[in-house]
Amino acid sequence: MKVAIITGATSGLGWEAAVQIDERFKSLDEIWIIGRREDKLLELSACLAHSTRSFTMDVTDAQDRKEFCEALKKYRPNIRMLFQSAGKGLHGDFDKMKIEDETEMLRLNCEALLEMTHLCLPYMRKNSHIIHIASMAAFLPFPGYSVYGASKAFVLNFSRALRAELRKRKIHVMAVCPGPVNTPFFDVSERYTNGLSAFKKKFMNTPEKVIKKALNDAGSHRAVSVDNCIMRFCYFLSRVLSHDFIAGLLRFLRT
Template identity: 35%
Template sequence: MDKTIAIVTGASGGLGREFVKLLSKEKKLSEIWVVARNAQKLQQLAEEFGTKIRPIAKDLSDNVQRKELSAMIAEERAAIQYLINNAGYAKFCSYDDLSVEESINMINLNISAVVALGLYCIPYMKPGSHIINIASQASFQPLPYQNIYSSTKAFVRNYTRALNVELKDRRITATAVCPGWIDTGLYERGLIGAKKAASNFAGMVQPDVVAARAMRDARRGKDISVYGAHVKGAHFASKLLPQKVMMKLWLKQQHLK
């Protein structure tokens, strides 16, 4: 393991791009593998951040393509300092606005890819390495009209925090990042014109501050990273109030019935 690398999924824009920007400043990293579906956007990252960037165009909702990435990792046998599982998406709508295929695809990307990439990478991680999995404020409670997304992010949060305990003996940390609304392209994909959907994006922040906080919290060994007073308030409330009450508050906030 002569080479030290970082792997960032969902790297082509938004929060993923901000992680790439931060990692590009780390001298100990030989390469940063940037993974997303859009090869052109990945190439733009390489042009912007330099020769450390290795673009890898893969659709991580596809198990075959995940295995292709696994084979690349095994062949390289590099030390993986960071794995940042950022790939994922939401649909703001009712259960019957999505096909079965679309619903399962969301689960495959938001959950299956996170688990698979972690299992592929952990054997190549040394003490002091970090896994950063992007969950969401949506993980704090069930969210009607975002039912699959919020459920997948609850999985990511619980899985990551439990994994962090299991990896303590290896001195590898796993951190679940739980941001609220971030000003990224997630909304362009999430808003599909459904009759009932989220419309109040209170407390929206820029992705750079979330990425910076996540990196700091990971280095401090925290198993969860929560940025901003708005999200911290929601996190605290979710510990005190029954989920039925939290769902009612969500519906009222979003002007949904």
């Protein structure tokens, strides 16, 4: 049974990934969708042409992951694509945020992503894909997003190293590094601030474009998918300028 597994499918980029994977990959037998909100999983399932299997689970919860592992053992799927979008951000100064909020974010963005990859890998074969949603915040030290940016740098570097490790098995790993995207992400990320900055409003992309580009890039076996030319320019700057200088500039611009 050929399946695609999508975490964070109840909203934003994960939802859009489910919709586009459904349209593109007709040879899949099932799409497995994961999120905590059962009503949203049902709503998404009704929008998709493929058969779906919904997992109402918190990916940070060890017991929920154990149950997911049991489902893998039971159905023994041939996982053609693992698309990990579950994640969240927090914007604000580190010393003004609750440490529990930051550590919870790390568990979701880093630990849960690792655990899910580890659970799924035994069911992946030649020419399958792992796609992880990182962020452009992964490229640089990002004042105001110090912990979020570091968590996404982890996702980016983990994905790149895993890509090299899995090359022999012909499993293709890619990190998606979007700039700001118009999703409910900001309802959570801006809860320590007074709302979206002018920078984010100006450069906001749509989930449709980010996912279309990501799936095209995965088809071309790219290591990293960057959604538009402005973000590609930022990526370039992050490689040639001093990170101290960039961090100072970002602080000044209050992005």
